[in-house]
Amino acid sequence: MRIDKYLWCVRYYKTRTLATTACKKGHIRINGEIVKPSRDVYPQDQIEMRLNQINYKITVNDLPESRVGAKLVDIYRTDNTxxxxxxxxxxxxxxxxxxxxxxxxxxxxxxxxxxxxxxxxxx
Incomplete structure (x- = not known):
């Protein structure tokens, strides 16, 4: 799954366009590398992102099929911020x-x- 779609699915960004823009600006890193929006995400990847002046650190647990409800987000990621x-x-x-x-x-x-x-x- 693409990084921009993953961040949209786990509700860090309201739209995929906002997630794509953040990737293009260099606000998203996977395993320490700045990535493009089309970069694939796999389980156990470490994602670092800057959003609303907070440096989030999350670990991918699983990949959702589509956008998930707020209560189900913790199934797909672990927040290490x-x-x-x-x-x-x-x-x-x-x-x-x-x-x-x-x-x-x-x-x-x-x-x-x-x-x-x-x-x-x-x-």
């Missing part, structure tokens, strides 16, 4: 919401000065 990846994503979500609310517009002059001061202190 470190927990720290998800923790980092959670912290990033909080850091974005902390300072400015969405839709409040561009930073004011005072906000810009505060941002510049913050970066100057961290250097």
């Amino acid at each position: 470190p927990k720290e990846q998800f923790d980092t994503q959670e912290l990033l979500k909080y850091s974005k919401d902390y300072y400015r609310k969405k839709g409040t517009g561009r930073p004011t002059k005072k906000d810009r000065r505060d941002i510049d001061d913050f970066y100057d202190e961290n250097e």
Whole structure:
């Protein structure tokens, strides 16, 4: 089964086109090698992919016939992603919401000065 179809079947991507695009951009690796969308996947292959700022690591257990339900996904793959990846994503979500609310517009002059001061202190 093709890698783009496999990732679509196990619900990592909403469409096959998105999975194909990720392969073309080099976000997908099988056994450490960057692959094209047409590369075949076999059981026990190690897949590494970058999706939503998380580096997923999965192992292929079996190949599904077609797209499977969310409850059945664990039959076809084993998720080896470190927990720290998800923790980092959670912290990033909080850091974005902390300072400015969405839709409040561009930073004011005072906000810009505060941002510049913050970066100057961290250097």
